[in-house]
Amino acid sequence: MPKLTKREQAIKSLVDRDKRYSLTEAVGIMKEVPPAKFAESVDLAVKLGVDPRKADQMVRGTCELPHGTGKTVRVLVIAKGEKVAEATEAGADFVGGEDMIAKIEGGWMDFDRMVATPDMMGQVGKIGKLLGPRGLMPNPKVGTVTFDVAKTVQSIKAGQVEFRVDKSGIIHVPVGRVTFDQAKIEENVNRLMETVRRLKPASTKGTYVKGVTITSTMGPGLTLDPSQFTS
Secondary structure (H helix, E strand, O other): OOOOOHHHHHHHHHOOOOOOEOHHHHHHHHHHOOOOOOOOEEEEEEEEOOOOOOHHHOOEEEEEOOOOOOOOOOEEEEOOOHHHHHHHHHOOOEEEOHHHHHHHHOOOOOOOEEEEOHHHHHHHHHHHHHHHHHOOOOOHHHOOEOOOHHHHHHHHHHOEEEEEOOOOOEEEEEEEEOOOOHHHHHHHHHHHHHHHHHOOOOOOOOOOEEEEEEEEOOOOOEEEOHHHHOO
16 A cells, blocks of 8 residues: 655645535634645535426526635737727737637737637627637626626636536636735635625526535545535
8 A cells, every 4th residue: 555645644634524524624624735836726516406408497607706716817809990909908818809710810829818809700700719628718697798897807816716517517617826915815715705695596406505525726625514505
């Protein structure tokens, strides 16, 4: 049997795999685990009682985390006319129209989120097959197809995260970094869970939030008691 490293031994002594933790307990344990050599991300996985194959049970949205994710998000805005200057002034990293679309067609993908004005979606649709698999396609349901580009760019830069339930009924969302204060991580998680609850489809039957797990990049997955997020 392979010998456990000191870090693995520490994790084993701290974590009860059969326990459902409160959020405060879980974050406290996460911060006790010996740190990796980089700023680890904290991620939340939420198992929902929905059937993603049904259009009326697709859970998708955005949430403005009060303390952001700790990651610098590169925003691309596809627009024309006065909206180009508006996007630039709002802090967008890349702004353009058909020139940026051609650049993406050529293989460029050095951005994390895309915002497009409605009058540019005809051209953006041409690269949908490139954007879709990477989760980068602008969508009016999450506010990334809009003429209010300044507000949207500022929101994304301030810590807005986008999420969508996958085919297994699970949402995966970054909620900060291990280096954040414990209270900030908890506030981010609670804000996200409030948003997920508000998006509960009317057609959903039975338990909506079935399971919640929080983990750091190199740390253990800690199972949370989902009942703490139901009220």
